[in-house]
Structure formats: C-alpha cells, structure tokens
Amino acid sequence: MLPTLSLKKETNAERVMQHASGDKRFKILEVHMKKHQFRHDALIEILHKAQELFGYLEDDLLLFVSIKLKLPPSRVYGVATFYHFFQLKPQGEHTCVVCLGTACYVKGADKIINAIQDKCKIKSGETTADNKLSLLTARCIGACGIAPAVTYDGHVAAKQTPEAALGKISTWI
Amino acid sequence: MQLDDLNEIAEKHKSSRKKIILRTCMSAGCMSSQADVIKKNLEAEAKAQGLEADVEIRRVGCMGFCGQGPLVGVDQNGGHGLWEFVKPEDAPAIISALKGGECKVQRGDPKHPFFAKQMHIVRANGGIIDPERIEDYIAIGGYTALHQALTEMQPAQVVEEVTKSGLRGRGGAGFPTGLKWGTVAKSPGAKKYIVCNGDEGDPGAFMDRSVLESDPHIVLEGMAIAAYAVGADQGFLYVRAEYPLAISRLQVAIKQAKQLGLLGAGIFETPFNFNVDIRIGAGAFVCGEETALMASVEGKRGTPRPRPPFPAESGLWGCPTLINNVETFANISAIINRGGEWYAGIGTEKSKGTKVFALTGKIKNNGLIEVPMGIPLRQIVEEMGGGAPDGRQIKSVQTGGPSGGCIPADYLDTPVDYESLTKLGSIMGSGGMVVMDDSTNMVEIAKFYMEFCMEESCGKCIPCRAGTVQMFNLLEKITQRKATARDLAKLEELCDMVKNTSLCGLGQTAPNPVLSTLKFFRKEYEALLQPDPFGPRSDGTAKQPELVTK
Numbered sequence A: 001m002l003p004t005l006s007l008k009k010e011t012n013a014e015r016v017m018q019h020a021s022g023d024k025r026f027k028i029l030e031v032h033m034k035k036h037q038f039r040h041d042a043l044i045e046i047l048h049k050a051q052e053l054f055g056y057l058e059d060d061l062l063l064f065v066s067i068k069l070k071l072p073p074s075r076v077y078g079v080a081t082f083y084h085f086f087q088l089k090p091q092g093e094h095t096c097v098v099c100l101g102t103a104c105y106v107k108g109a110d111k112i113i114n115a116i117q118d119k120c121k122i123k124s125g126e127t128t129a130d131n132k133l134s135l136l137t138a139r140c141i142g143a144c145g146i147a148p149a150v151t152y153d154g155h156v157a158a159k160q161t162p163e164a165a166l167g168k169i170s171t172w173i
Numbered sequence B: 001m002q003l004d005d006l007n008e009i010a011e012k013h014k015s016s017r018k019k020i021i022l023r024t025c026m027s028a029g030c031m032s033s034q035a036d037v038i039k040k041n042l043e044a045e046a047k048a049q050g051l052e053a054d055v056e057i058r059r060v061g062c063m064g065f066c067g068q069g070p071l072v073g074v075d076q077n078g079g080h081g082l083w084e085f086v087k088p089e090d091a092p093a094i095i096s097a098l099k100g101g102e103c104k105v106q107r108g109d110p111k112h113p114f115f116a117k118q119m120h121i122v123r124a125n126g127g128i129i130d131p132e133r134i135e136d137y138i139a140i141g142g143y144t145a146l147h148q149a150l151t152e153m154q155p156a157q158v159v160e161e162v163t164k165s166g167l168r169g170r171g172g173a174g175f176p177t178g179l180k181w182g183t184v185a186k187s188p189g190a191k192k193y194i195v196c197n198g199d200e201g202d203p204g205a206f207m208d209r210s211v212l213e214s215d216p217h218i219v220l221e222g223m224a225i226a227a228y229a230v231g232a233d234q235g236f237l238y239v240r241a242e243y244p245l246a247i248s249r250l251q252v253a254i255k256q257a258k259q260l261g262l263l264g265a266g267i268f269e270t271p272f273n274f275n276v277d278i279r280i281g282a283g284a285f286v287c288g289e290e291t292a293l294m295a296s297v298e299g300k301r302g303t304p305r306p307r308p309p310f311p312a313e314s315g316l317w318g319c320p321t322l323i324n325n326v327e328t329f330a331n332i333s334a335i336i337n338r339g340g341e342w343y344a345g346i347g348t349e350k351s352k353g354t355k356v357f358a359l360t361g362k363i364k365n366n367g368l369i370e371v372p373m374g375i376p377l378r379q380i381v382e383e384m385g386g387g388a389p390d391g392r393q394i395k396s397v398q399t400g401g402p403s404g405g406c407i408p409a410d411y412l413d414t415p416v417d418y419e420s421l422t423k424l425g426s427i428m429g430s431g432g433m434v435v436m437d438d439s440t441n442m443v444e445i446a447k448f449y450m451e452f453c454m455e456e457s458c459g460k461c462i463p464c465r466a467g468t469v470q471m472f473n474l475l476e477k478i479t480q481r482k483a484t485a486r487d488l489a490k491l492e493e494l495c496d497m498v499k500n501t502s503l504c505g506l507g508q509t510a511p512n513p514v515l516s517t518l519k520f521f522r523k524e525y526e527a528l529l530q531p532d533p534f535g536p537r538s539d540g541t542a543k544q545p546e547l548v549t550k
Helices: A002-021 A024-035 A040-054 A059-069 A073-082 A102-106 A109-120 A162-170 B003-015 B035-048 B088-098 B134-139 B144-152 B155-165 B177-186 B207-214 B216-230 B244-259 B290-297 B326-338 B340-344 B377-384 B418-423 B442-456 B462-479 B485-501 B505-509 B512-520 B522-526
Strands: A094-099 A133-138 A150-152 A155-157 B020-025 B055-060 B072-076 B079-083 B193-198 B234-239 B275-280 B321-325 B354-361 B367-372 B394-399 B405-408 B432-437
Touching: A002 A059, A024 A040, A024 A059, A040 A059, A040 A073, A040 B275, A059 A073, A094 A109, A094 A162, A102 A109, A102 B354, A102 B432, A102 B442, A109 A133, A109 A162, A150 A162, B003 B134, B003 B144, B020 B035, B020 B088, B035 B055, B035 B088, B072 B088, B134 B216, B134 B244, B144 B216, B144 B326, B155 B177, B155 B216, B155 B326, B155 B340, B177 B216, B177 B321, B193 B216, B193 B290, B193 B326, B207 B216, B207 B244, B207 B326, B207 B354, B216 B234, B216 B244, B216 B321, B216 B326, B234 B244, B234 B290, B244 B275, B290 B321, B321 B326, B326 B340, B354 B377, B367 B377, B377 B394, B377 B432, B394 B442, B405 B512, B442 B462, B442 B505, B442 B512, B442 B522, B462 B485, B462 B505, B485 B505, B485 B512, B485 B522, B512 B522
Parallel strands: A094 A133, B020 B055, B193 B234, B193 B321, B234 B275, B354 B432
Antiparallel strands: A094 A150, A150 A155, B020 B072, B072 B079, B354 B367, B394 B405, B394 B432
16 A cells, blocks of 8 residues: 555656646746745745746646645645635636625625626636636725725726626626 | 934935925825826826926825825925826826916815824825835934934833833734733743734725835834844734735835845844845735734644734744734834824823724725824714715714624714724724615625635634534525524524634634624614514414424
C-alpha cells in the first residue's frame, strides 16, 4: 500500500513539473516565490500572484505551489478554498460583480442581481455556457457612498439600476 | 533624516505652491465616475486657458461627500469652494470660473451641516493632501510626531500619553488602546510585532478604505510610534484584496517613507528600526477577528483560536503582537503632537475623541463623516444626513454591521458612544451606519445579515457553523410565511445558544441583528407567522397530532 501511494505522488509531481516546464508563467511565479524566499507565510501572496497570472487556480497550479514551497498539498488547497477571492474554476471573458453590501442591498442590489440572473439564466458564481460572462457577488467593495455599485471587468460603476446593468451586459453577450 | 531635513522638505514644498489649488477627489468612489479623466481634462484646460502657472491640479483623497461625487474642491484667495457631480466635459467651465467666468456645475456648500458639524482628527488631511506624495504629508507637519516620540520621549512615556488620551480601539470592541500597548510593552520577548487591521469586512463600511486611500502616511506614522512604544521592529498592514487602490497607495507610501529614511533602519538617526510589509487579504470576513487575522498573516486559513493567550502575550509566531485598527493608528500622531489631555477633552466621559462613520443607505447625504463621540444620533442622520429621501420617514439606523443591531427611530436622541449603543443592543462597531426608511422590511434585513454570517462562518466551532445555518433556515421560513410561533421561539433559543457558546466574535455577535430587530420590531415577525396547528388553542387545550393509519 505505502509504496504504491508514494509512487503515485512522485508521478504526480513529475507530471506537474513537466507541465510547468513548458509554460513561461510558471517561471514568473517561481521568481515571485523566490522574492518571498519561499517562505510559508507568503502562501496567500503567492496564490494572489498565481491567480493574477493564470486567471484561476487549477489543481496542477496548486500542486506546483505546494512542491515549490515545500508545503503539503492539503495546506495549499485548504487556503485556496478558504478565501473567497481565489477562483478554482476558469472565469468567463467578462466578469460582472454585484456588490451585496448592506448599503447596496437596501438600495436595491438584490433586484439587480435577480434581473441579471433571469436574463442570463445563470446563478451568482456561475459562468454562461458560451463562456462570455461570469456573474459574481461581493460582500462589500467599500463604495457605499455611491450604492448600489456594480463592478464590470474591474471598473466600478456607481448608482446602478437593473436596467443599466442589463444594458451594460447586453453589449457583452 | 533629521528634523531640519524634514522642515526643509516642508518649506520647499510650501514655497512651490501655486496660487490656486484645484483638488480632484481620486478616491475609489469618485474614481468610478471618471475622476481620473476629470483631472486630466482640468490639466489640459488649465494649459489651454493659460492658467498653468497659477493653478495646481492636485490629486487628493476622499473629501467625504461621496454621494455627490465626483467632487472638485478649490482653494483660491484664502477661500474654499466645492463642485459636485462634476463630469469630464465640465473642465473648461471650471477653469474659466477660476477667472470669474460663468460655471453651471453644481456648487457645494462647505458650510452645510454635513461639513460644519464634523471634527477632523483622523481625516484631517483627507481631501487636502496628495496621498501619493510624502512631501504633501510632511508639509502639513507629518512625521513630526514620530520625531518627537523617538527623540524626546521614552517608550513608556508614549504609552502613558496614549493611556491619558483615553483612546479606545476603533475596530469595534472598544478596548482601551493604552492598556493594550502597555501589555505588549511589558510582555517579555526579543521579537515583537505590530499588526494594523485593515480587513474592513463589515458590509456598509468604508472608513478604513478611505483613510488608507487618502492619507496612508498617517497610518504608517501611527504604526511606527506604536512600534517604538512597545519595542517592535516589524509591522504588517493587512488590507482587503477588494481595495486595490488602497493597496497601491500604501505601496507607494511605504516606498517613499523608506527612501526618506522614515521607515527602515535607524529612523531619524536613532537606533530605532521599523519595517512595514503589506499583507493582502483574500476575502474572509472572519479575518477581522484578531486571532484569525494573525493566522492569515502567517499564510494559513483564517480560523480563530481561543483566547487567552491574547495576542499581546502570544501572537504572530508566538511573539507578543500589538493589533490595532487603521483608525486607531490614525489617531496616534495627533495624540503625540497635541497631547493626551487635549484628546481626552473631546467626547464623553468614557468614549474619547472622534469617530469616523460611513453614513449610507436611505439617506439624502451619503458619505463619510468624522464626529466627536457623544453626538446624538439624530444630529447625524437628520441634520448632517438630511433625513430620508423622497419624503419618507427614517425607520431605523443600523450600526456595527453583521455584529451590530438596528436602532429604531424612537431612540434617535441616543448619544453615539460605546456604552449607549451597547445598551440598545447594538454596538459602535467599526463605523458603518446604514439608514433604513419605512419601506425597509426588518425581517429581510435580519435574514440578509444571517445569510452573511452563515457564509462567512469559518466552520471551526459548531455553534456558529451549524447555528447560523439553522437560524437562516428559520428566518427564511418566517419570510416565506410558513413559520409558526414555535419556530420563532426556536429562533430565539438558538440565538441565545450561538451567542453564548461560539468561539470568536463572529459567532458571538451573529445573532445580534436578529435579537435587536426582535426587540424593537417584533410585530413585523409576528405578522408573518401562521397559526400553529399543534399549538395551544384559545381554550388552553392543545390539539393532539392525529395518528395516520393505513
């Protein structure tokens, strides 16, 4: 039993390293790790960088981080799944993040998200079948003074209405 | 770097100032409405109209009146003005207005109660200085408090001054800051850490974001003074990933401070060393809890652990650690500069100083305010906030976010201080103040917060992990009009259990929104209840469930 397990792990690691050797982004990530001296406490920073480079954190990428930082894969996977910011699935071409903070909520953010969900037939956290749009919600982006706020592809838009949001999204899909 | 060098930078910077200063708010709120384009247009227009030599177009942080943004302020001939709802195409009109031309852009009134009733300590430089230029901060007296602490005071004197000021933690719990500093200073250990908690997860609050975006150096200076007082040489500034602008401004600020020798080794040519690293959060509300935050700084899952030992004795990597909120650190330089006694003169007997609130929700004047402690809630929402829009009535004011409660309109005369708010079943919290009008359904609000806590529960302790789910299910049952009085009783029982048995603050306070809405708006819950088929009947006998036989 034990030899088989260790054998499997080795092949897994080898496969990941081979996968990584053909992709420049892994090299950039490794340089970033070096900058942090491969310190274990920099794991979250490194995952941020990995997500920035790859868009999302796939299993092989997490395994690569775990091998390089000499951390158990469970620890890396545990951290990646604990924090909402890390995406384990690929995102669509465009992202729409509806803020559901209290100020946005009392000003009708729930109506915005419902309108988008009805129109695109996806739920929050999902991506449309044609991979055009990912719909996400945020807990509060701190733009409460201009509530309700929606972030389209990283740009915050102020005082949104269901109509305005649907108008913006219809240019994408 | 010596005091003379600091003064020289300040003088040089002051003398290079132009006659007219146009301050363009470039905080996250106004940036979302093209504040960057506005600034660019203003610069181009000043050049085109030949005013380049007289007008400085300055990037500034938050001016507070976010609901009226984008904002452009002007300092001309000793007077101050303000334009609201500025659009990029308004630039020519604004520049010509500086020469007495006509300008139809809406003028704001700097004497409006929204501004007039404020008192600025933490936000003294917000909307005035350029957050990405350390010279601006030095020119208004920045880093002199750090110099004073390092060269004229013993660490114990710094702690004493903070204790004298009566400053209490601005993160929510209100623990006396001086006492915390004293404990860390006395804790044995060669290595100590300073952590600044900028994980502002409370939905409806953006005070810390605004302070970090508008005046990052005031926080760095506060942290450095704290480090000197407790004997630490390494600091961590934990900021949410949702605040990219705050992160980039902090990175700039740290770099500039290091270049001038205001951070790093041998600050002000004393043996004192202090470095600050930024740690970027990754979206977990529980990381606002200090032990969870420390786990996150160490690169682990942000789960809390039981206290004691408190971080002051055993924190990051087992070393004594001082954790304070952004706003707490932002108060420090003023306390050192002007003395603890001056600070203690502001506010009420037990709550000293000022507090920054994010005034949002169903209210006319949205934005950020800094008011002295003890100000009646009515003054904030009615005079400064202008009441509810569209002729509606204010129903309640929510403070403290998911850990706080709703204060009904009948209690608007309550003074805003730690004790008074706690007495009403709410908390001061970090400073979110969401106003709700009579169209708001309070049960829905309680459900909204419970859903938040349910999703944000880290899952370590069972009362919080399972309790929040059950409470949410009960609230959903109530809002769907399927619940009976028995469900309501069960909900109250669960609230009590989760409150008293959870491990950390998240679970202990998660039932607060339910409890406070039940306390003041019980009728709204009861209106949704269905008659209980198995409950007591009017004659006092209970109907027995019928046995179903085949």
